[in-house]
Amino acid sequence: GAVVSQHPSWVICKSGTSVKIECRSLDFQATTMFWYRQFPKQSLMLMATSNEGSKATYEQGVEKDKFLINHASLTLSTLTVTSAHPEDSSFYICSARQGSNYGYTFGSGTRLTVV
């Protein structure tokens, strides 16, 4: 089945630094990937839709200059959290779909802690 690989699994960074999270579709091409954020005991909140070869579409309230998304190839999307602050600490998860006859598969998630 479709596999989505996400790295790193966890990261601790200092306040003010930037962190890059990678999301790869291993055995299929994904023109669209979704990025979610999940705070403890809350559901997944869609941050943005990553489109291969074009600009990402951000949800209302998500700062596009803070959460930079790049989808340069059909198998790789990256999310960069710039100038991270403690309130950005969360579980970030990406998702992609192999095709319309398949469900969306999630990466294993990245737990970001900003200290």
Next chain:
Amino acid sequence: QKEVEQNSGPLSVPEGAIASLNCTYSDRGSQSFFWYRQYSGKSPELIMFIYSNGDKEDGRFTAQLNKASQYVSLLIRDSQPSDSATYLCAVLTDKLIFGTGTRLQVFP
């Protein structure tokens, strides 16, 4: 009105019973509907998806969709303690939107 609504639970059922999880959605243009299971601290795992009215069965799981009522459900037969998790309903229009999830507890 939230786009995707679920009862947060917890829903407690005894081992071997049928667990029934429900979800309603607001956008009539929604195309596909997904059920995910999420264990604490882990990312969601796809259980099944449905896009036509009626029932879809896969092992112990049955998804039911009623587009006229904007309602989708998941039945888990012969519930096991290992089924204890949060179950997320997700709806696809031009993006995949999740409900808040229902926490299921299966006790021995």
